[in-house]
Amino acid sequence: MLKIYLFNIFALVSLFSCQSGQQDAAPLSTGGGDRFDNYTDWAIYRGDKKANQFSEMAQIHAANVHKLEKAWEYHTGDPNGPSMYSNPIIIEGLMYFTTPKLDAVAIDAKTGEEVWVFDATRYNEGQKIFRGRNRGVTYWEGEEGQRIFHFVNNRVYALDAKTGALITSFGKDGFIDLREHLPVESATASIEVTTPGIVYKNFLIVTSRVPEEYNSTPGDVRAFDAVTGEFKWIFHTVPQEGEFGHDTWEWVEGEKYGGNNPWGGFTVDEERGWVFFATGSPANDYYGGFRKGMNLFGNCVVALDATTGERKWHYQTVHHDIWDFDNPPAPILVTLTDGKEKRDAVVQLTKMGFTFVLDRDTGKPVFPVVEMPVPPSTVPGEEAWPTQPFPVKPPPLVRISLHEADLTRVTPESYESALEQFKKHGTGFIYTPPSLQGTITTPSHQGGVEWGGAAFNPYLNVLYVNANEAPSINTLHHFYDTDPNAEASPVQKGLLVYQKNCTTCHGAEREGTSPAFPALTHLNMEEKEIRELLRNGRGIMPAFGQLTYQEVNHLVAYLKADPKDIEKVTNTGTVERYSISNPFFTDQYGAPAISPPWGTLNAVDLIGGDILWKVPLGEYPELAAMGIKDTGAKNFGGPVTTPGGLVFIAGTPDEKIRAFSSHTGEVLWEYKLPAGGYATPSIYMIDGKQYVVIAAGGGGKNATPYGDSIIAFALPDDEEDGLSQKKGEWMELFDGETLDGWVHLNGSHRYTVEKGAIVARTVKGSENSFLCTKEEFGDFEMELEVMIDSVTNSGIQIRSQVKPLTHGEGHHNRAGRVYGPQVEMQRNHRPGTPTTGLIYGEALGTGWLSSEEKIQNGHHFLHNDGWNHMRILAEGPRIQTWVNGHKVEDLTNEEVYRTHPKGFIGLQAHGMEDGREYIMRYRNMRIKPL
Numbered sequence: 001m002l003k004i005y006l007f008n009i010f011a012l013v014s015l016f017s018c019q020s021g022q023q024d025a026a027p028l029s030t031g032g033g034d035r036f037d038n039y040t041d042w043a044i045y046r047g048d049k050k051a052n053q054f055s056e057m058a059q060i061h062a063a064n065v066h067k068l069e070k071a072w073e074y075h076t077g078d079p080n081g082p083s084m085y086s087n088p089i090i091i092e093g094l095m096y097f098t099t100p101k102l103d104a105v106a107i108d109a110k111t112g113e114e115v116w117v118f119d120a121t122r123y124n125e126g127q128k129i130f131r132g133r134n135r136g137v138t139y140w141e142g143e144e145g146q147r148i149f150h151f152v153n154n155r156v157y158a159l160d161a162k163t164g165a166l167i168t169s170f171g172k173d174g175f176i177d178l179r180e181h182l183p184v185e186s187a188t189a190s191i192e193v194t195t196p197g198i199v200y201k202n203f204l205i206v207t208s209r210v211p212e213e214y215n216s217t218p219g220d221v222r223a224f225d226a227v228t229g230e231f232k233w234i235f236h237t238v239p240q241e242g243e244f245g246h247d248t249w250e251w252v253e254g255e256k257y258g259g260n261n262p263w264g265g266f267t268v269d270e271e272r273g274w275v276f277f278a279t280g281s282p283a284n285d286y287y288g289g290f291r292k293g294m295n296l297f298g299n300c301v302v303a304l305d306a307t308t309g310e311r312k313w314h315y316q317t318v319h320h321d322i323w324d325f326d327n328p329p330a331p332i333l334v335t336l337t338d339g340k341e342k343r344d345a346v347v348q349l350t351k352m353g354f355t356f357v358l359d360r361d362t363g364k365p366v367f368p369v370v371e372m373p374v375p376p377s378t379v380p381g382e383e384a385w386p387t388q389p390f391p392v393k394p395p396p397l398v399r400i401s402l403h404e405a406d407l408t409r410v411t412p413e414s415y416e417s418a419l420e421q422f423k424k425h426g427t428g429f430i431y432t433p434p435s436l437q438g439t440i441t442t443p444s445h446q447g448g449v450e451w452g453g454a455a456f457n458p459y460l461n462v463l464y465v466n467a468n469e470a471p472s473i474n475t476l477h478h479f480y481d482t483d484p485n486a487e488a489s490p491v492q493k494g495l496l497v498y499q500k501n502c503t504t505c506h507g508a509e510r511e512g513t514s515p516a517f518p519a520l521t522h523l524n525m526e527e528k529e530i531r532e533l534l535r536n537g538r539g540i541m542p543a544f545g546q547l548t549y550q551e552v553n554h555l556v557a558y559l560k561a562d563p564k565d566i567e568k569v570t571n572t573g574t575v576e577r578y579s580i581s582n583p584f585f586t587d588q589y590g591a592p593a594i595s596p597p598w599g600t601l602n603a604v605d606l607i608g609g610d611i612l613w614k615v616p617l618g619e620y621p622e623l624a625a626m627g628i629k630d631t632g633a634k635n636f637g638g639p640v641t642t643p644g645g646l647v648f649i650a651g652t653p654d655e656k657i658r659a660f661s662s663h664t665g666e667v668l669w670e671y672k673l674p675a676g677g678y679a680t681p682s683i684y685m686i687d688g689k690q691y692v693v694i695a696a697g698g699g700g701k702n703a704t705p706y707g708d709s710i711i712a713f714a715l716p717d718d719e720e721d722g723l724s725q726k727k728g729e730w731m732e733l734f735d736g737e738t739l740d741g742w743v744h745l746n747g748s749h750r751y752t753v754e755k756g757a758i759v760a761r762t763v764k765g766s767e768n769s770f771l772c773t774k775e776e777f778g779d780f781e782m783e784l785e786v787m788i789d790s791v792t793n794s795g796i797q798i799r800s801q802v803k804p805l806t807h808g809e810g811h812h813n814r815a816g817r818v819y820g821p822q823v824e825m826q827r828n829h830r831p832g833t834p835t836t837g838l839i840y841g842e843a844l845g846t847g848w849l850s851s852e853e854k855i856q857n858g859h860h861f862l863h864n865d866g867w868n869h870m871r872i873l874a875e876g877p878r879i880q881t882w883v884n885g886h887k888v889e890d891l892t893n894e895e896v897y898r899t900h901p902k903g904f905i906g907l908q909a910h911g912m913e914d915g916r917e918y919i920m921r922y923r924n925m926r927i928k929p930l
């Protein structure tokens with residue numbers, strides 16, 4: 001039995017209750033959460049506690065985003081490394097973010113004027129300057145006031161949100177030292193925080209970044225009291241004796257175990273009271289001969305009780321990781337709505353480009369996952385795990401194996417250089433282990449998916465994910481860990497320290513890894529500077545606090561020795577180890593040596609598990625200048641989406657921020673930032689104006705020139721009438737071949753061009769969709785031909801706008817809903833009575849504008865199974881329509897005209913629950929502005 005979304009045509013809806021642009025934000029209830037955990041504020045890293053990167057605002061939408069312009073720009077005054085990764089949060093008119101020097105800053109979110117700066121170096125131990133990656137701050141409020149938690153290297157500072165003053169009653173004189181409360185001696189702990197913690201009630205839950213080589217620090221998760229700073233609980237991600245998971249390791253006496261850190265932060269399910277995180281690999285990243293086993297909780301999605309730290313469930317995405325296949329972003333908590341059924345799920349994005357969709361309660365996969373046999377390791381002492389989990393759906397976001405046919409052909413020279421390297425090294429399906437000869441691995445340790453996460457539209461069930469396709473050549477290098485008493489020169493001993501700690505980034509021969517990790521072959525640094533660098537870290541380089549004074553002495557001796565004079569350590573030792581070098585597999589331009597795309601933006605339907613569209617994201621300016629365009633490029637930083645039909649994302653080396661159509665992936669707007677925007681944008685509204693803001697700090701792993709901007713965008717204030725067309729001249733609205741000039745808003749029905757007509761096809765469960773002109777019209781005459789399906793109604797929206805904010809229940813009232821007068825198109829209002837040509841105001845809140853008599857009686861001017869000619873004349877408050885030359889409607893309505901004197905034209909496809917496709921066709925569309 002066919003079901004149609006019912007619209008109650010005679011229900012008396014309060015007339016004109018909603019005026020455009022004047023509604024107040026109506027935060028959605030989140031079931032006992034804090035007041036900022038919703039879709040209308042951006043008070044939490046990644047938008048809300050579920051990390052949906054979604055904003056329920058649509059003042060900026062697909063049809064007007066081309067007008068977006070810079071509203072203001074703030075300069076930190078520090079255009080230096082490593083980059084600005086901060087996702088600004090906005091609370092009560094103030095915007096908070098961090099700088100590369102790890103200052104916390106508050107500015108006026110409307111003007112960009114500075115309000116306060118917290119200079120951490122005034123408080124740091126020894127007043128040291130730390131430079132580091134930092135993705136932002138955490139807000140907390142309670143009886144004790146409003147606080148900003150600011151994460152500086154191994155400390156958490158508590159600041160007064162309004163003044164930036166240190167709250168000295170918190171922790172020890174205003175801070176917590178994260179080297180404490182770990183199961184290792186605090187002096188040897190090497191830990192820094194790069195992603196802000198999260199708050200659940202009064203629990204401040206904190207993560208860490210730790211070294212990924214030998215002798216790392218465990219990446220345990222801890223909670224502290226947000227009021228006092230008191231330690232509350234710890235979850236050992238490297239399980240201790242007697243704890244669950246301890247028996248998934250073969251422990252070796254004398255080894256130090258670390259890693260398994262959820263460096264990408266947390267999400268919180270307020271209703272369940274659970275905190276979610278996803279861990280990176282165990283250390284050492286690429287050699288696991290001394291840590292055989294599955295290595296829980298490495299590479300796991302974990303759910304804990306947020307008040308006790310007790311484990312609810314875990315799901316391992318890689319067993320015994322030897323590829324550095326971290327789970328970069330914290331799990332995304334989504335609610336999927338298939339018709340009327342709702343299901344809470346958890347989405348884990350991975351460096352492999354796999355998307356794991358797990359049940360929120362149990363951690364069990366929602367789509368099937370297969371444990372597939374994978375190749376064994378050829379490296380002595382290593383035991384690669386024999387199987388790995390492969391999600392059957394959604395499909396991988398990137399290529400997961402490499403063949404000669406995949407090599408780049410952007411130029412003949414590129415191909416030659418790629419082929420030469422390809423022949424030298426092994427390669428294979430994903431999970432082919434690193435080898436002594438070198439294995440080309442795709443994707444690599446820079447993804448697949450990185451820390452930017454993804455944006456989820458809960459009304460479309462679609463996830464927007466950016467991904468990289470950049471293979472690396474993973475080579476292990478054998479060395480012996482000498483016994484400390486053995487005869488060896490300081491240079492030899494230093495080489496060992498280097499091999500254990502430094503090759504991941506600086507290469508086996510100190511050659512560096514382009515473009516972000518410098519070569520150390522011609523170092524021009526004083527011993528004191530090197531020492532200081534190792535103690536504090538700098539930029540992307542972590543601190544190496546775990547190295548002893550002696551070890552640093554030796555390291556310095558090695559680093560200062562002439563490369564020619566470095567003798568390899570002879571086989572005096574007993575403990576065999578391997579160090580990694582993992583340069584990217586690139587051509588002579590530094591671009592990935594596989595065929596494009598090298599970076600993509602993807603739309604993934606989480607109900608069907610399909611990729612809806614995939615488009616290249618960005619390009620390399622040097623190649624674009626040679627005509628090699630739209631290749632996609634390595635990208636860092638996440639997308640955000642809105643019901644205005646938009647996905648905003650930067651992240652690429654061309655230094656642009658773009659707005660993509662969330663329905664088609666078409667680029668609708670782009671803006672060249674003052675520097676690369678390797679960060680996730682935020683979206684907010686102040687005084688009725690919507691802003692999109694992003695940090696543009698350059699640098700980062702794309703290593704483009706540095707910048708120091710926080711830059712906000714908004715629509716220009718309304719021009720006189722804003723209409724640019726020539727009056728009295730016909731213009732074509734449709735070129736007969738493409739959808740140029742049109743954009744898609746609202747539901748997920750599909751629009752294509754076929755045989756010279758625009759075709760709209762319904763999709764099961766979708767709400768109404770609208771294909772809209774980017775141009776607006778005031779008074780006009782319009783002609784078109786339409787073909788109407790037998791069942792559902794459709795319409796032509798005229799002088800339409802988009803609801804900027806949600807202001808009530810139901811999809812008619814939601815942000816992003818197209819609304820204006822609609823010229824109705826229906827064959828069978830009652831059997832055989834067309835309402836085509838009558839006027840309706842569904843989302844205006846009016847129901848029918850045409851008289852009941854006309855609706856009941858219909859007319860006889862429509863050809864059911866053929867093309868129908870329609871004419872619409874909108875002059876001031878008077879709207880007239882004709883069907884096949886016969887006048888159907890002549891309506892004057894002052895009130896509608898007052899709120900909708902102009903706007904775009906939209907072709908509606910009506911919502912259908914039925915699985916069958918219904919089809920509407922439109923062609924020969926032209927309009928004459930009057």
Ligand code: HEC
Pocket residue numbers: 081082497498501502503504505506516517518520523524525530533534538539540541542544555
């Ligand atoms: C995770 C990657 C990583 C690891 C591991 C790492 N480094 Fe670095 N290192 C970097 C980056 C990135 C820079 C550039 C930092 C900047 O200037 O922003 C750097 C810079 C340096 C420099 C300064 C180079 C210059 O010309 O200014 C030295 C010296 C150095 N590293 C030594 C080491 C040593 C010794 C180790 C091992 C104990 C090590 N690094 C481990 C990433 C790393």
